[in-house]
Amino acid sequence: MKKINFENLSWNWTRIALLILASLCLSVGFGLLLNYKNGLITSLGFVILIIMLSKRFWYKNHVEYNKLGIVIKLNLITDRTIKFNEIDKININDNKLIVKLNSERKFEFQIKDIDSSDINKLLRILIENSKSIFTDNRTEKLLLPIE
Known part of the structure; x- marks a missing residue:
């Protein structure tokens, strides 16, 4: 029997923490916070967002x-x-x-x-x-x- 992966999106603290981390990486990487541009930190922010948003493609159910x-x-x-x-x-x-x-x-x-x-x-x-x-x-x- 196949299993269903359930994800409750209401107040998921790990999801909120990852979103804050991704926004901090993007802000620092684009030079908005520390006035220091870094493409590697920007890429890390985008990778975190891609992993979070692609979960529904990982599972068939x-x-x-x-x-x-x-x-x-x-x-x-x-x-x-x-x-x-x-x-x-x-x-x-x-x-x-x-x-x-x-x-x-x-x-x-x-x-x-x-x-x-x-x-x-x-x-x-x-x-x-x-x-x-x-x-x-x-x-x-x-x-x-x-x-």
């Missing part, structure tokens, strides 16, 4: 979320961005997770080979943060209790 929305990439090359306040219905069966929006648009994700605990965690994130209707059509009810 990746989910980023905060209190406003979620970015889901499951068995796809591209990802789907969904705002929680636009979600109307969530439907799951044995092979697919279907998220229907208020605008009659829908997103389908293949979940056949994904670990059931990760599917339940993704469902918990979607249900807790949106005011949506949830329907579970799986043959085996694998929903974990909300802790």
